[in-house]
Structures are given as structure tokens and as C-alpha cells.
Amino acid sequence: xxxxxQSPRYKIIEKRQSVAFWCNPISGHATLYxxxxxxxxxxxxxxxxxxxxxxxxxxxxxxxxxxxxLKGVDSxxxxxxxxxxxxxxxxxxxxxxxxxxxxxxFGSGTRLTVV
Amino acid sequence: AQSVTQPDIHITVSEGAxxxxxxxxxxxxxxxxxxxVQSPGQGLQLLxxxxxxxxxxxxxxxxxxxxxxxxxxxxxxxPSVHWSDAAEYFCAVDDYKLSFGAGTTVTVRA
Numbered sequence: 001x002x003x004x005x006q007s008p009r010y011k012i013i014e015k016r017q018s019v020a021f022w023c024n025p026i027s028g029h030a031t032l033y034x035x036x037x038x039x040x041x042x043x044x045x046x047x048x049x050x051x052x053x054x055x056x057x058x059x060x061x062x063x064x065x066x067x068x069x070l071k072g073v074d075s076x077x078x079x080x081x082x083x084x085x086x087x088x089x090x091x092x093x094x095x096x097x098x099x100x101x102x103x104x105x106f107g108s109g110t111r112l113t114v115v
Numbered sequence: 116a117q118s119v120t121q122p123d124i125h126i127t128v129s130e131g132a133x134x135x136x137x138x139x140x141x142x143x144x145x146x147x148x149x150x151x152v153q154s155p156g157q158g159l160q161l162l163x164x165x166x167x168x169x170x171x172x173x174x175x176x177x178x179x180x181x182x183x184x185x186x187x188x189x190x191x192x193x194p195s196v197h198w199s200d201a202a203e204y205f206c207a208v209d210d211y212k213l214s215f216g217a218g219t220t221v222t223v224r225a
Contacts (some may be wrong), residue, residue: 042207
């Protein structure tokens with residue numbers, strides 16, 4: 001089966017600019033996650049969707065980050081305006097159900113550098 | 116508060132030697148437990164997972180992990196490491212959301 005697709009792979013932007021990342025999960029996976037992984041740290045959950053509804057966005061900096069999953073399939077994560085500390089790898093993952101007994105599949109990530 | 120702790124930031128091991136990576140969690144009940152590996156510039160690869168049953172879990176690449184409820188631990192082991200095992204290892208717990216530890220970097224010396 002196809003994996004979780006993410007684009008772009010790399011992005012370099014200046015601070016205060018905006019950026020968007022795209023994720024297409026595995027077909028049929030109801031739950032989609034966005035993680036932020038800062039260099040040297042473990043991934044941190046930003047937002048979790050169940051179909052097209054938000055389950056958990058408690059760690060999403062809502063003043064600058066937004067995410068949507070309009071049709072319950074692919075998703076977009078946006079940062080506006082970006083700060084230097086947003087430099088990180090942004091990982092998308094999906095699972096069949098909310099508690100990933102069926103397993104989680106991660107995409108390769110988007111590496112964002114803010115200069 | 117719920118948390119996942121990996122006490123060792125960096126471990127260096129000789130090729131052929133055994134490896135053990137520690138993971139402790141703090142949750143109200145027994146969550147689902149995972150170990151992932153991440154090579155430089157690569158995505159996260161699942162090594163093994165524990166949901167219930169036998170507390171000794173076998174994974175890919177010769178890894179195994181043991182769940183100890185009394186110690187709230189889920190330590191990862193490999194009897195004999197290969198140079199290709201050099202990577203970052205993450206313990207994760209799933210309590211309706213997947214939370215990761217800070218990771219342990221493994222360096223393998225010849």
C-alpha cells in the first residue's frame with residue numbers, strides 16, 4: 001500500500017513569511033496527526049484529526065499555526081507568520097482508528113528552515 | 116501529568132556488544148507502547164509494539180522489549196548490535212494520542 005505522502009520535503013523561508021505543508025494519509029485511515037520534531041528532540045503532537053474533526057490541538061500555537069482536513073482525507077498545516085524557533089521537521093502520520101492498535105504510519109516529513 | 120522518559124540521551128556501544136535502552140512512562144493505566152527508530156534524514160520506523168499479553172515482545176532487526184508493569188518500564192534490547200543500528204531511538208506511548216520520549220542516540224564503534 002502507498003505510504004503517507006508529504007510535500008514539500010524541504011522548505012527555507014524568512015521569518016515572518018508564511019508556509020504550508022501538505023499531507024495525504026493512507027487510504028481509509030480515519031485519524032491524521034501532525035507532529036513537530038525540533039532537532040535533538042522527540043516528535044511533539046501539534047494536532048490530531050478524526051475524519052475531518054479536530055480531536056486534540058492543545059499543543060498547537062494557534063496564534064500562528066492552523067491546520068485543516070476538509071474532506072477527511074488530506075490535510076494542510078500552515079504557519080503564518082513563521083518564527084526562527086519554528087525550524088523543525090514536520091511529520092504527518094495516520095492510523096486506522098483513534099487509538100492506533102492498527103499501527104501508525106509516518107510520512108518522511110517536511111524539513112523547515114526559518115532564516 | 117502523563118510523560119515518557121528516556122533517561123539516556125546518548126549511548127555508545129561496540130559492534131557485537133549488547134544494547135539496552137531504557138524507557139519509563141507515567142500514565143494512569145497501561146497504554147499501548149511502541150519503540151521507533153529514526154536514522155539521519157529518515158522517517159520514523161516502527162521496531163515493535165506492546166498492547167497486551169506476553170510482556171516480552173519481539174520486533175524487527177533483532178530487537179526485543181520487555182514490559183514491566185511494576186516498574187512502568189518498556190526497555191528495548193538487542194543482543195548483538197550492528198554498525199547499521201546507529202540511529203535515534205524513540206519510546207512512545209499511546210493513550211489515545213501518541214506521545215514520544217526525547218530519544219536516545221546510539222553510536223556504534225567498530
